[in-house]
Amino acid sequence: MNTQYESVIGLEVHVQLKTKSKIFCACSAAFGCEANENTCPVCLGLPGSLPVLNEKVLELAIKVGLALNCRISERIKFDRKNYFYPDLPKAYQISQYDMPVASKGFLVVEIKGDGGVLTEKRIGITRAHLEEDAGKLLHEGIKDGSWVDYNRAGVPLLEIVSEPDLRTPEEAFQYLVSLKAILQYLEVSDCNMEEGSLRCDANVSIRSIGETKLGTKVEIKNMNSFRAVQKALAYEVKRQTKAVESGEKIIQETRLWNESKSETFSMRSKEQAHDYRYFPEPDLVPFSVASEKIETIKKSLPELPKARWDRFKTRYGLSDYDAYVLTSDKILGDYFEACIQEKADPKLTSNWIQSELLALLNAGKIAIGDSPVKAKDLAGLIRLIGNNTVSGKIAKEILPMMFETRKSAETIVKEKGLVQVTDLKVLEEAADRVIRANAKSVSDLKAGKKQALGFLVGQVMKETKGKANPKLINEILTQKLPIQ
């Protein structure tokens, strides 16, 4: 039998909202502090303490909801999600059950096709609700128990739940990239997966193509990067397809991704039988959100990735794809615009960032925000190319030196004598030497073989150690060797 299957994927993203204090108490929400330093009677769940909502948290959540085209609820309440696990000392988590901050939105995701062609796909957002984060358990190397650090307990989280609209692991990856971009543009979160300020769980099932009913879904957890989400989903789709083809039934369960083994495995724990018994949180009063408040926040929204993408195309004349790459990461887009501020040519800058700069950064596993070559310095190099001080070829050698030494392009050019040769006399002499040494190519060119010109230009470049202006060599050679 040759049934074709499709996968049905929905994602749950937990994003830590960027506030100074926790969601329900005045403890610091900072990462990397001494164990249990940021705790108080409220987040430790001591009797007699009462939670009070941080107003900034609700504001940030509404911002995200609006940017994701959601309906913002006029009335909001919090609920208790009951479970016993030492990561929360109260034996319940304050979350939102049936009255979340935002619901029924969508996110437009760019799906990359062949040859870098981008097509749009609209992914539904089911809801976004607020909750408190849990503490951190440490097990490793501890024989007689587990250690608990409650610094993270009570840190504000927004859980963003997508509709099961994603059809491939690649689409899931792109959804995460687009979502992260929006969150970065809104400046509502650090979006740092390593520090846990962005986490993603995935729900996935498969069904035969043409089927409209959903298959049994499996939840996968424990992915620590967007690529890991993609890999875990690809693995899971394969596993489920194989199971279904051999007549097995898919069990609804939670599976964990093992990064080093590149596979998912069943949790097989009692957690499966969860019964959270949600009920309204009696310690927090309900909230009503005035439509004027929503309007005010709407007006304060910054330029979002899609708008910036369009602007990069119209203002800087960049291609659809180049503009997309530069705007899909806010810091990258900021870097680009900082170069333009420094009077660098937009198209050259776009090329240089995407090819040379990103290659160097990726090789050194450095984030664009930590680039040793600052935008001002890259702009300096690009200006030198633009005004013919250095050739593009030499510039490619200068950039790694800038990386290494953190000196400006101007300084390096001066120190190493890399100024482009535009002296016609010097260039003509070099051209003559090349013509004398390459009789075969010269006659080919004269006979009309234009490819020979490129070779000869290359030889002159070599002769001048890459410092010649290729345009000038071209002119000189064409003049000296007219096609007969």
Place this chain on the structure above:
Amino acid sequence: MSQKFDIQQLAELVRLNLKPDERAKLSRDLEKILAYVEQLQTLETDQVQPTSHVLQIENVFRKDIVKPSKVRESVLKYAPKRSNQFFKVPKVIEET
């Protein structure tokens, strides 16, 4: 044995270790509570807003300001078990 709930499962969920006679007594109580709720459910409530809170108060916020509580040492001092600055609990990770 009630048809509507499993007293043993409920006890496990809330971590209560019930003796057989306690189980029987609580089952009877719960039956009565559920019967009362059933009675409430016959009321017409289509036009009534659900009551999640009895007080007419809403929108109680605090500003996003950090105020260190400095209670760590006094809380850890009374924790059943500790290890330096950490709370210590029975091993919770499940073998897979």
